Amino acid sequence: MPVPVAYSLRNLWARKLTTVLTAGGMALVVFVFAAVLMLDAGLRATLVATGQPDNILVTRRSSGTEIQSGVDRAQAAIVESQPEIALGPGGAPVVSKEVVVLIAQPKRGTGVPTNVTVRGVGAAGLALRPQVRVVAGRMFRPGTAEIVVGRSIAERFEGTGLGERIRFGGREWTVVGAFDAGGSAFDSELWGDGEQMMQAFRRQVFSSVAARLADPGQFDALRARLEADPRLTLDVKRERSFYEEQSQAMSNFISYLGVTLSVIFSVGAMIGAMITMYAAVANRTAEIGALRALGFRRGAILAAFLAEALFLALLGWAVGIAFAAAMQAVQISTMNWQSFSELAFRFTLTREIVVKSLLFALAMGFVGGFLPAVRAARLRIVDALRAA
Amino acid sequence: MHAAERPAPALIRIRNLAKSYRRGGQVVPVLTDITLDVRAGDFLGLMGPSGSGKSTLLNLIAGIDKPDAGEILFDGVDITRLGERELADWRAGTVGFVFQFYNLMPVLTAYENVELPLTLTRLSRRERRAHVEAALALVGLSERMAHYPAELSGGQQQRVAIARAIISDPRLIVADEPTGDLDRHSAAEVLALMDRLNTDLGKTIVMVTHDRRAAERAHAIMYLDKGELSTAADVHERSVR
Structure with missing residues (x-):
């Protein structure tokens, strides 16, 4: 006892x-x-939280990150044309061909320059990331030098307030909105129009291609086909797996x-x-x-x-x-x-x-x-x- | 030890008991060839000078120490042969302890201290409460149940200890200098209580004491000197119910 x-x-x-x-x-x-x-x-x-379960992300083989990756337009078009890719309301594939670059931006208070991710997104960029909501101002207009900033960026970096102008890629960009990405890594990014970013940074290739699968169960078949295609030297991953890595x-x-x-x-x-x-x-x-x-x-x-x-x-x-x-x-x-x-x-x-x-x-x-x-x-x- | 008309059978039979301690590489004999009978219902006083082995003999009888030789038969069971666990269980059911310095748990109330031995039984909480209340009433401390030992006088603490000693209705109560730390008045109260335990409840009591007045309460007094039981003297005899 x-x-x-x-x-x-x-x-x-x-x-x-x-x-x-x-x-x-x-x-x-x-x-x-x-x-x-x-x-x-x-x-x-x-x-x-940055990755969606039914999204895939395509990058150059063994690149590891979007910054090191390069997907040319022809390769991006092949990915976009795959039958497993979901189609949007207008019949267009739900695909965002994106360019990701780093810029150095001073922090508020200290003024210390720190690398910030700039993401140029395609037309379906927002539709692919339902966790992203514009919480102040509005979304950028395609074909313009407008950008929106993630919540964390707006709080901590100079020149990222609503209506402020920020210079990178040889241009001045106007901050027209701020978004909340639900605590995901997108909160730490600046978003603008993909094609405008390509021009500004004189890029010939995209960094990645994000796409939604019509049926997430078809991922293995799609990956096997794309990775076996001799024209493509690409890695195909579920978006969630990519960000976990x-x-x-x-x-x-x-x-x-x-x-x-x-x-x-x-x-x-x-x-x-x-x-x-x-x-x-x-x-x-x-x-x-x-x-x-x-x-x-x-x-x-x-x-x-x-x-x-x-x-x-x-x-x-x-x-x-x-x-x-x-x-x-x-x-x-x-x-x-x-x-x-x-x-x-x-x-x-x-x-x-x-x-x-x-x-x-x-x-x-x-x-x-x-x-x-x-x-x-x-x-x-x-x-x-x-x-x- | 009753020299009475109706002798009870020996409850404790001690035969050729020996115990020694090792001090500084030397073996010091404390008890040598002790033989003694204690009958059920006896109140035995053990007296002797300091270091004579009184407490050692008491500890051996109570099963908290082991002899070097000899046997202690309690109701026919040789407790010197019991294993550690069996001996613990035997003590819990058979022996009530009253120590000189009370040895109550300071963080437990009087009620909880008295209840402690009953937590080793299968009694329900309600049954335990009934027993504890009765025991504390017997020692006159019903009003002090919720008090901690530090809130009680020495005499009251010893009465709580006596209530704890009898709570599991043991057949034997061993008391080591129960009045040694008390003033005269409190000592008299405690001795009167021990007397009642013996006469009213029929408890067999073995008490070590230096105090002549305490010893006078006993039916018989044994003297220990240099490890030997030298004499036994009936101080006064009482009729046993």
Whole structure:
């Protein structure tokens, strides 16, 4: 039979300062651990949300990113003519032949130039991305030097306010609208007319071709045909897969660095918990003796002290995850090393992160509490009672 | 130890008990060849100078220490042969402990302290409550159930400890200097209570004490000196119900 839970819980309350300090150390580690996972989840969510499940993206074979890709007009026309491509209301294929380039634009406040992605989209560009909504001003008019800017860009870069003019590609462009792309990577882009961008940047080839499939189930057949076509040296990917791959390098870096740091920090927290629990055992030796004399077995004593360490960890987890949850209000931007452009995203708390951080905290509590609990359980009753 | 007209059978039979401790590489004998019978319903006082082995003998009888040699038969069962778990279960069901410094759990209320041994049983919460309330009423602390040990006087804490000792209705109560930390008035209350446990509830009590007044409550007093049970003296005899 176990020692009542109230005994373990109230002993934590009885030594408030030690409990707060030890749980505080654990909370910090949980915060770092959860924040890193949230950063990774935010990055993935942003890039995954960029792709639509029934869209495909065609780029030059092995180019990896749209910036490095080139699809000439003939190749784009072949892609556009495939029977698997969905047709729009007027019978035209839902295809956007796009040009993607980087420009350096100064940030508001600091004036530091940072790479920003400019995307020239085709007529169906907006229809292909239903998550994109114009929230201020209006959409650019095809054939003009008008642009619209993503929400994150408008907030953080100079010259991107509504009605402002911005110079790149040897031209002045007027910002006529701002769009919200639902937290996707498009929020960090400037959009204009594809053909105008081709001319401005003196491009002969598109960067990519985005298209909607009439039936997403036909993707494999389409890819097999296009990739086997000797006229084409193209990669055909589902749009979502393409953007998932874009997040891979950075996601791996954040995960490895963050988890490594968390594990190193956790050693400190576990030693803190261990010292606290050893002190608890030393201070309550006579109580342990009395409990054993009353008939509580060694296992019950071990469980009671282990439970105390786990409650300590649970407290640390609750505080740590609460602070981490507050980080969701923070938006950060960084260079996406795959596209070399600015990417804004938010810390995203998922159910998986909550569970992982809880298990991490409990593991810290278990490791920190196990040896002191074993020591408590191994005390000889007569020796323990003499400590009274 | 009853020299009464109706001798009860021996509840505890101790035969050739020996115990020694190792101190600084030397073996120091504490008890040598102790043989003793304690009958059901006895109130036995163990006296002797410090270091004479009184508490060691009490610990062995209570099953919280193991002898080097000899046997302790409790109702026919040799408890020296019981394993760790069996001994814990035996203690939980058979022995009530009263310590000199009460050994209550500071973070539990008087009620919860008394309830503690019952958490080892299969009694329901309602049944436990009935038992705890009865035990606290018996020791006169019904009004102090919700108090923590730090909010009680020494005498009250020892009465809570006595309530805890009897809560699981053990056949044997072992008391190690139960009045050693109490003023005269509180000590008298505790001894009166122990007396009631013996006379009214028929509990067998083995009590270690330095206090002559405490020992006078016992039916019989055994003296331990240099590890040997030297004499037994009936202090006063009582008729047993």
